[in-house]
Amino acid sequence: MAQKHIVFTFNRAPYGSIFYNEGLRAVVGVTSGIDEHTVDVVYLGDGVYFCNKNLDRADSNRYLGTLAKNGVKLKAEQESLEERGLTTADLAEDVVIIPRSEVLSLINKADATIDF
Numbered sequence: 001m002a003q004k005h006i007v008f009t010f011n012r013a014p015y016g017s018i019f020y021n022e023g024l025r026a027v028v029g030v031t032s033g034i035d036e037h038t039v040d041v042v043y044l045g046d047g048v049y050f051c052n053k054n055l056d057r058a059d060s061n062r063y064l065g066t067l068a069k070n071g072v073k074l075k076a077e078q079e080s081l082e083e084r085g086l087t088t089a090d091l092a093e094d095v096v097i098i099p100r101s102e103v104l105s106l107i108n109k110a111d112a113t114i115d116f
Helices: 019-032 045-051 061-069 078-083 100-109
Strands: 005-010 038-043 074-077 095-098 112-115
Touching (some): 005 045, 005 100, 019 061, 074 078, 074 100, 078 095
Parallel strands (some): 005 038, 005 112, 038 074
């Protein structure tokens, strides 16, 4: 199978479900395969709450560490952050802010989009 560009979007708040850990586990799996697909991880809507530096990420750290080693950057949609009153000062250091237009461009250019 040829290398693909896959965008993973996280749209739900990171509380009360396993979507975040399962989603991150899926991202790690896709980046670790023999084809080493290129991956973008984008937090949208209530998903941007995962980017808060005060969130307990203990359950996710092993996945986040692997993604960082593989060069995967975590991206948060600027407009979603603003709509929820989150600022740059509220975000974890491993999060990059991108505008909605860039999110749309990533999704349009992707071979596949997987939502969590």
